[in-house]
Structure formats: structure tokens, C-alpha cells
Amino acid sequence: SVRDLGGALQRAGFALPVADLDVVEIAYRDPARLVADLRAMGETSALARGGAALRRDDLGRALEQIANSVGNNGLAHEKFAIVTLTGWAPAPSQPKPLAPGSATVSLADAIKRSAVDPSA
Numbered sequence: 861s862v863r864d865l866g867g868a869l870q871r872a873g874f875a876l877p878v879a880d881l882d883v884v885e886i887a888y889r890d891p892a893r894l895v896a897d898l899r900a901m902g903e904t905s906a907l908a909r910g911g912a913a914l915r916r917d918d919l920g921r922a923l924e925q926i927a928n929s930v931g932n933n934g935l936a937h938e939k940f941a942i943v944t945l946t947g948w949a950p951a952p953s954q955p956k957p958l959a960p961g962s963a964t965v966s967l968a969d970a971i972k973r974s975a976v977d978p979s980a
Contacts, residue, residue, distance in 0.1 A: 865945055866878065869945055870947075874948060876947065876955070887933075887935035888926070889935055895922075
């Protein structure tokens with residue numbers, strides 16, 4: 861999970877780790893364009909069975925499945941999960957997280973305040 865990836869950053873010694881997940885849906889008119897995008901991302905193995913090298917028959921089956929998933933509008937919709945991991949090399953000048961319970965404003969009050977005044 862994304863949370864586990866953030867924990868892995870922390871265990872590897874990174875400070876202030878952030879793990880973020882963004883799901884993007886893209887509509888394809890041509891299944892070959894999807895394959896081109898996968899190649900550009902280095903993800904053609906996503907079309908192969910069991911993580912093996914992509915074989916011609918696997919590619920043919922994948923293109924056929926994509927073509928069969930085309931909706932009424934003539935587009936095949938595919939979702940991509942993009943995970944971004946960020947961490948910093950530890951440094952003495954880096955901000956430290958506050959101790960649990962040390963907040964001076966409750967989260968509920970902060971949410972109420974921003975709902976009343978969006979510029980807050």
C-alpha cells in the first residue's frame with residue numbers, strides 16, 4: 861500500500877517522508893496508443909502474464925481485451941495509479957515533527973474556520 865511505501869522511506873533513513881497516490885483515467889481511441897504510452901513509462905510488462913517478458917501472443921490478447929472494452933463512445937478507458945515518494949536526507953536544521961497532543965488549535969476548529977473563511 862502507499863502507506864507501506866512511506867514507511868519504507870522512513871525505515872531507509874529518509875526524513876519527512878511523503879507518499880502520494882494519484883489515479884488518472886485516460887480514454888484511448890486506439891489500443892496501440894495505450895501500448896505506446898505503456899512503453900514510454902517502461903510498463904509494457906503490465907500486459908504480460910506473471911511479470912514475464914511481453915510476448916507477441918500476450919500483446920495480441922491484451923490488445924483484443926482493450927478493443928473489447930471500448931464503450932459506446934468508441935473509447936477504451938484505462939486507469940493508471942501514479943505513486944510519488946518524496947523524502948529528504950536527514951539534517952540537523954530540518955524541522956522536527958511536533959509531539960502528539962502539542963497542537964494549540966484543534967483540527968475541528970481549523971476546519972470550521974476554513975469553511976467560514978476560505979482564505980484562512
